[in-house]
Amino acid sequence: METNTFFDAWLETQKQLTNNWTESNSKLQDSVKNGAAMNDGLNIYKEWLAKQSEITKAATEKATTTFQSQMAENAEAFKNGKTPVNVSEIYNNWLNTQREQMNKAMGNFPSFSNPFTANNFFTANNPFTANNPFATNPMTQFTDFQNQWMNNTQNWMNQPNQFSQPWANSFQNWGKGLTNDTVKDTWGNMTNISAAYVKFYEMWAPMFKNMQNNTFNSEWMKKGFNLDSFKELMDRTMTQVAPVQTKELFQQFQSMSEVASNYNKHMFQQFSSSVPENLKTLTPFLLFGNDSNNANSAFAVYQRSVSPLLRLFYPGKESELNESMTGMMEKISIYGQKLAELQQAMYTTGAKTWETFLFENAEELKKGKDLSDIQEVFQNWVNKNEASMIELFKTDAFSKIQAEILDLSLDIRQRSEKVAETLLQPLPIMLRSEADELYTTIYELRKRISQLEKQEGIESSSDSKEAKSSKKKAATV
Amino acid sequence: MANENPFKEMTETTKKLVSGYDNLVHVDKVEIATTPKELVFKVDKIKLFRYVRETPAKFKTPVIVSYALVNRFEMMDIQPDRSFIKNLLDLGLDIYMIDWGYPTRADKDVTMDDYVNWFLNDIVDFVRKNNDVESVNLMGVCQGGTLSLIYSALHPKKIKNLITLVTPVDFATNDGLLFRWAKDMNFDRIVDTHGTVPGEFLNSGFSQLKPMMNVNKYKSMVDIMQDKDKLMNFLRMEKWINDSPDQSGECYRQFMKDLYQQNKLAKGELELGGQKVNLKNVTMPLLNIYASEDHLVPPAATIPLNELVGTKDKQLYKFPGGHIGVFVGSRSQKELAPAVSKWLKDRD
Numbered sequence: 001m002e003t004n005t006f007f008d009a010w011l012e013t014q015k016q017l018t019n020n021w022t023e024s025n026s027k028l029q030d031s032v033k034n035g036a037a038m039n040d041g042l043n044i045y046k047e048w049l050a051k052q053s054e055i056t057k058a059a060t061e062k063a064t065t066t067f068q069s070q071m072a073e074n075a076e077a078f079k080n081g082k083t084p085v086n087v088s089e090i091y092n093n094w095l096n097t098q099r100e101q102m103n104k105a106m107g108n109f110p111s112f113s114n115p116f117t118a119n120n121f122f123t124a125n126n127p128f129t130a131n132n133p134f135a136t137n138p139m140t141q142f143t144d145f146q147n148q149w150m151n152n153t154q155n156w157m158n159q160p161n162q163f164s165q166p167w168a169n170s171f172q173n174w175g176k177g178l179t180n181d182t183v184k185d186t187w188g189n190m191t192n193i194s195a196a197y198v199k200f201y202e203m204w205a206p207m208f209k210n211m212q213n214n215t216f217n218s219e220w221m222k223k224g225f226n227l228d229s230f231k232e233l234m235d236r237t238m239t240q241v242a243p244v245q246t247k248e249l250f251q252q253f254q255s256m257s258e259v260a261s262n263y264n265k266h267m268f269q270q271f272s273s274s275v276p277e278n279l280k281t282l283t284p285f286l287l288f289g290n291d292s293n294n295a296n297s298a299f300a301v302y303q304r305s306v307s308p309l310l311r312l313f314y315p316g317k318e319s320e321l322n323e324s325m326t327g328m329m330e331k332i333s334i335y336g337q338k339l340a341e342l343q344q345a346m347y348t349t350g351a352k353t354w355e356t357f358l359f360e361n362a363e364e365l366k367k368g369k370d371l372s373d374i375q376e377v378f379q380n381w382v383n384k385n386e387a388s389m390i391e392l393f394k395t396d397a398f399s400k401i402q403a404e405i406l407d408l409s410l411d412i413r414q415r416s417e418k419v420a421e422t423l424l425q426p427l428p429i430m431l432r433s434e435a436d437e438l439y440t441t442i443y444e445l446r447k448r449i450s451q452l453e454k455q456e457g458i459e460s461s462s463d464s465k466e467a468k469s470s471k472k473k474a475a476t477v
Numbered sequence: 478m479a480n481e482n483p484f485k486e487m488t489e490t491t492k493k494l495v496s497g498y499d500n501l502v503h504v505d506k507v508e509i510a511t512t513p514k515e516l517v518f519k520v521d522k523i524k525l526f527r528y529v530r531e532t533p534a535k536f537k538t539p540v541i542v543s544y545a546l547v548n549r550f551e552m553m554d555i556q557p558d559r560s561f562i563k564n565l566l567d568l569g570l571d572i573y574m575i576d577w578g579y580p581t582r583a584d585k586d587v588t589m590d591d592y593v594n595w596f597l598n599d600i601v602d603f604v605r606k607n608n609d610v611e612s613v614n615l616m617g618v619c620q621g622g623t624l625s626l627i628y629s630a631l632h633p634k635k636i637k638n639l640i641t642l643v644t645p646v647d648f649a650t651n652d653g654l655l656f657r658w659a660k661d662m663n664f665d666r667i668v669d670t671h672g673t674v675p676g677e678f679l680n681s682g683f684s685q686l687k688p689m690m691n692v693n694k695y696k697s698m699v700d701i702m703q704d705k706d707k708l709m710n711f712l713r714m715e716k717w718i719n720d721s722p723d724q725s726g727e728c729y730r731q732f733m734k735d736l737y738q739q740n741k742l743a744k745g746e747l748e749l750g751g752q753k754v755n756l757k758n759v760t761m762p763l764l765n766i767y768a769s770e771d772h773l774v775p776p777a778a779t780i781p782l783n784e785l786v787g788t789k790d791k792q793l794y795k796f797p798g799g800h801i802g803v804f805v806g807s808r809s810q811k812e813l814a815p816a817v818s819k820w821l822k823d824r825d
């Protein structure tokens with residue numbers, strides 16, 4: 001039976017993912033014991049991510065195909081007056097098994113699952129500021145044990161944190177008093193960078209103190225590396241690196257869905273009561289959501305955005321809509337993987353630059369260089385960070401993945417617009433594709449009129465008036 | 478010492494922000510491009526302005542300036558003491574400026590052929606007629622330079638002298654990140670999805686070329702905002718840089734695919750309106766100006782032009798600075814306009 005095949009595939013995938021997790025956790029815990037977490041951790045993460053991507057890619061392809069046929073069957077069953085396949089029970093069994101496996105695998109290291117749980121996809125328009133369910137900061141993997149160490153041994157280091165955020169917020173609030181748009185935007189950008197500067201200071205100060213005390217060394221640096229502060233520093237300084245405007249895309253799509261929904265809410269009630277449940281249990285997003293209580297946020301967003309559409313299935317359009325929506329889901333999942341890879345590359349580059357920067361400064365200090373001018377030190381870091389990022393941007397790998405992410409985001413947008421048009425078709429409004437056709441016709445007419453005017457030696461009334469005025473002016477000079 | 482008081486830096490920064498904020502609150506308007514000009518011609522949605530002269534022009538041949546379709550021409554007249562246009566006017570030139578406008582989705586089908594053989598051609602014809610001259614001087618900036626170059630190759634008799642400023646011609650280079658990244662982009666998808674390509678999208682790509690540029694820029698603002706004049710200079714640039722028109726999809730598609738990806742212009746393979754664009758037809762005098770530190774249009778994309786054209790009267794002018802510094806930098810105010818003016822005077 002197709003359903004069994006589908007869930008068998010899912011279960012197999014989950015086992016593979018769990019094995020990969022367990023293996024990575026084990027390596028990471030060994031690294032922590034050996035005091036090499038900072039160096040090894042990034043490699044472990046990279047390796048883990050590569051495997052995860054490989055597994056999920058294969059699974060997504062298979063799952064999507066199966067999901068499509070499952071949905072088509074359900075649609076067909078509904079049309080013929082039969083009850084759609086109820087997969088809830090199978091799903092629940094599968095989920096429980098998965099949960100047990102997960103608890104076993106995670107052991108004392110639950111934070112390792114953070115990137116794939118409970119975040120808000122709507123804010124995922126920037127890999128650095130994003131709470132993207134896929135593309136969370138790779139280094140948050142290690143934040144928990146780092147923070148614990150920091151709290152126990154170096155509480156004073158976090159003191160500036162306690163007021164730096166209110167400080168930044170208060171200045172950002174001042175922007176509300178500015179009326180000119182240019183001024184307001186400029187103020188917002190400037191206070192953001194000022195806050196980044198303060199964040200830099202928070203990270204630099206304890207390192208510098210240890211350099212002065214001759215207690216700075218590799219071990220200290222690894223333990224004292226505050227990942228939260230580092231992430232915020234990167235987030236604030238790299239805000240313009242945003243491969244796609246995902247937030248706008250999904251909000252727009254949701255809004256269109258709601259418009260359609262309001263017009264059609266009483267239609268196909270029987271279908272609407274069964275299909276969303278089926279969708280909930282079959283979505284490939286669950287590949288990424290291993291915490292059933294929180295539910296995968298991307299999936300939740302998908303539900304908010306897309307499930308209203310399912311209530312609006314039109315006779316004869318089910319397959320088309322299914323195809324568009326499952327295609328979107330597949331693309332979104334791949335998009336998430338690629339975004340995670342891109343983000344990983346950038347954070348890793350930033351972290352390595354930070355490490356090099358610290359050791360170089362420690363050496364300079366030993367040689368007697370005065371490092372007390374924090375602005376100079378900050379500028380030095382800015383220059384180094386920019387240079388290393390540009391080196392990364394120059395690589396073929398970066399160029400390719402960036403292009404791929406952009407292409408995927410646009411593909412998703414095209415698909416979402418297609419779905420929206422299908423849903424809005426019965427309404428007395430002009431659709432975008434219809435407007436585009438009209439624009440093309442108007443453009444052709446504009447061009448044709450211009451050609452005819454030239455052939456006939458006619459000047460348009462506005463042009464000739466302006467030309468005469470200009471002639472007059474020209475004559476006076 | 479900085480580390481002895483962990484709050485010292487924050488206190489200093491706070492003081493600067495507080496005093497600077499007072500200046501910001503009193504800013505009502507941020508004005509750019511204030512040199513007087515009048516609208517003299519329109520073709521479709523494209524406008525042609527002519528700068529007002531207080532005294533008769535010292536040159537017989539007028540200059541038409543063709544800025545890029547990305548961003549706005551106002552940068553060439555950002556403020557009175559940093560205005561390439563005002564400097565040229567002061568030196569006696571008669572200047573027309575093309576305003577390519579703000580394409581909307583209704584303009585998605587406008588092609589590169591339209592820009593060159595319809596809009597630019599009508600503008601050139603208008604100025605020839607209006608000034609009663611056989612040919613005009615054409616000055617193209619960045620992408621507007623590429624369009625001017627193509628036009629000059631297709632209509633060489635109408636152009637007396639050609640000036641290209643920071644103009645990309647040889648796209649085979651990977652020196653600039655844009656040139657590298659463009660090789661991997663799916664431009665059909667970009668155009669098919671957007672119709673008219675958003676300026677915001679283009680701007681985000683430019684920002685990424687110098688990923689810490691905003692840090693440097695806004696960090697410097699903290700230090701200068703107590704000085705009203707410097708603050709206004711800063712805000713004028715901010716206003717200009719955030720004003721990014723969208724681009725007509727079909728023109729963008731051909732520009733990116735034929736030029737950035739396939740380098741057809743330099744190879745002599747570009748076709749426009751059924752005609753092949755042969756750079757050997759550029760037989761009028763050429764002044765090719767490039768910026769040595771240009772990260773948007775690297776010298777490697779600009780310099781080869783002089784080897785590709787047919788004219789023997791050609792000059793390569795190296796300006797030390799970046800893509801925008803050519804127009805707004807203090808050195809430019811003293812050097813560039815006089816150099817251009819002299820070159821044109823010798824060929825008027």
